[in-house]
Amino acid sequence: MSLSDTKERILDSSEYLFARKGFHNTSLRAITDRAGVNLAAVNYHFGSKEALLDAVFQRRLVPLNKVRRDNLEIVRETARQEGSLPGVEESLRAFIEPTLAFPKSGTGAEDFITLVGRAMSDPNDTVRDVFIRHIAPLFHLLFDILREALPELSPDILFWRLQFAIGAMGHAICMAGKSYSLPDGVTPVNDVESLTAMLLDFVTTGMERP
């Protein structure tokens, strides 16, 4: 087993279990059993269970955040060069589209995005704090660009509308792919593109309301 292989296996296994069972409801033994490594490997390689959670977020969130940040900067710069305001929909899309499309970026990424969908409102301080620490700068960037896009809107209202949008996205992520009991006439949606389109329609309309 190569050097970093053990760490990767632990990260994969943690991601899988944290997403399904939650952080506190997942034991190190369940993680290491699933990873096929020794129990002590977690504390050896990561130091603690909490540091492991941070590493799980770190591994996926750094590249994901880079895509989202680049997208947002492009929206901002393009508008600046054109002497116009950034569009609300394209600003939101810059953030939302990579998030919902992330599961397709590789094995285990679906697990991760479920974890993200839940992290924001996780009752566990550890989970929420670790996540917020990773996402806060990006959130502020999105907020700033939306301020440019909607200069007439008060910061308070914009802030809450953005919160509503993020809540909608998080919940959509949690629901997607799950098979709850659907009302009659509703078919389960499994392609990300149409879900993204529906979500963007919804949050853009809500955001642009006068």
Next chain:
Amino acid sequence: MSLSDTKERILDSSEYLFARKGFHNTSLRAITDRAGVNLAAVNYHFGSKEALLDAVFQRRLVPLNKVRRDNLEIVRETARQEGSLPGVEESLRAFIEPTLAFPKSGTGAEDFITLVGRAMSDPNDTVRDVFIRHIAPLFHLLFDILREALPELSPDILFWRLQFAIGAMGHAICMAGKSYSLPDGVTPVNDVESLTAMLLDFVTTGMERP
């Protein structure tokens, strides 16, 4: 200590701790210590920790659901008598307003509503299943009325827009009253009415989009 007093104290204490720490992260000892009762009282009065969770939901959700159901039925009946369609905003208001106003209904109700805000996307199967069992019929009723209100909308799109709205509401509940780091120019909102108004604006606009 009167007969039912112990049960009430346990319910209050559980509600408080479940909302702040989550179900799995709250121990029976923490609950009974806070309640000032003996550890064995939980299993004596409720049978198990899971049954206790169910009782916590039951106590508040039965009256809350009654208000929401009555409101929804009134909206439906009024429209029927007037020979018109139910309004989208009043339908959503019938569900959302009592939910966000619930914390004012009595001591401990703030804790409960936080619990509700998180329950929907709780990674713990127990919490989610118990909650969904309590909320499912009401959700279907709201869906049916919105179908009447927006007959031209496909069930699939309506379903997801309703999910977005519920996600927005749940997240708003989780955020309300918390003091995260706010962007410049944003002041913490502490009155429920204006939050409700903002949320209703947002989700109604998104729901009514052609």
Next chain:
DNA sequence: TTTTTTTTCAAACATATGTTTTAATTAAAC
């Protein structure tokens, strides 16, 4: 090859958990 460092492994540690038991206490019924 020898030495040194890194990694793995099994076992133990200390503590925390939900639950059960049995006796004491309190309240209710007769």
Next chain:
DNA sequence: GTTTAATTAAAACATATGTTTGAAAAAAAA
């Protein structure tokens, strides 16, 4: 007042948890 049932209390139970330890194995450096 006596008896019966309901409730409380302290302790123990069985198991699960995150973490640490110290020796063995593997890998890297010398």
